[in-house]
Amino acid sequence: MKFFIDTANLSQIKEANELGILDGVTTNPSLMAKEGIKGHEAVFNHYKTICEMVNGDISAEVVSTDFQSIVEEGKKLAAIHSNIVVKVPMIKDGVKAIKWFTDNGIRTNCTLVFSAGQAILAAKAGAAYVSPFIGRIDDSGWDGMQLIEQIATIYAVQGYRTEILAASIRNPNHIIRAAELGADVITSPLESILGLLKHPLTDIGLAKFLEDAKKFA
Numbered sequence: 001m002k003f004f005i006d007t008a009n010l011s012q013i014k015e016a017n018e019l020g021i022l023d024g025v026t027t028n029p030s031l032m033a034k035e036g037i038k039g040h041e042a043v044f045n046h047y048k049t050i051c052e053m054v055n056g057d058i059s060a061e062v063v064s065t066d067f068q069s070i071v072e073e074g075k076k077l078a079a080i081h082s083n084i085v086v087k088v089p090m091i092k093d094g095v096k097a098i099k100w101f102t103d104n105g106i107r108t109n110c111t112l113v114f115s116a117g118q119a120i121l122a123a124k125a126g127a128a129y130v131s132p133f134i135g136r137i138d139d140s141g142w143d144g145m146q147l148i149e150q151i152a153t154i155y156a157v158q159g160y161r162t163e164i165l166a167a168s169i170r171n172p173n174h175i176i177r178a179a180e181l182g183a184d185v186i187t188s189p190l191e192s193i194l195g196l197l198k199h200p201l202t203d204i205g206l207a208k209f210l211e212d213a214k215k216f217a
C-alpha cells in the first residue's frame, strides 16, 4: 500500500519524506488556503516546489466545474511536472473530463467519492485513482471502511485498474483498516502516519533496554 501525505504544508511534507516511506502527496483547495497560498501563480509555484521535494505522484485539484474549463485547467496543472495527477471532483462534467484526460494521457484522481456507484463511474472513465472520503463518511454516521471494502470487491470482480486511494483519514486505525481491506493507497495527515509508530510497550521496553545498557557501558 502506498503512503501519500494529505497536506500542502512544506515542513510536514519534508518530515514525512525524510521518514523514507512517502510515495506521494495530495492537496486540495482547502489545504492550499490553510497554508495562505493565494493566486494562480503562487498555487502553481507551490505545486512545483512539492514536485521537486517528493519523487512520487502529486495530486493537484482543479477548481473549475464545467467540462471545458476542467480540461483547460487540468492541462495547465499537468504541464507543471510529469508527476502531477489532476484531481477532479465526482460531478457529471468531472467524469466527462476524466475520460478526456484518460484518452489524452493525463492521469487523474477522482475526488469527493462517497458511494460505490461513484467509484464505478470513476473507474469506467479511467481515473488512475479514486478517492473515497472515509473520515467524512464516519463523521456523518456511516461507515467509511465499509465503502473501501465494497469498492475493493467491485474493482476485483470487474478487473478495474483504478487504484483505491483511501482519503480523509482521521487516525492511525483508519490506515491499518485500509491496508486490511485492500486499499492501494492511503492519503493521511502527518499526525496519523506518525501515530502508527506509537505503542506504550515500545516506550517501556526501550527505556528498560537503555537503562540496562548503562550497566555494561
Ligand code: G3P
Pocket: 006, 026, 027, 028, 133, 135, 136, 167, 168, 169, 187
Ligand atoms: O484531500 C482530500 C481528503 O483527504 C480531505 O480530508 O480531512 O478534509 O475530510 P478531510
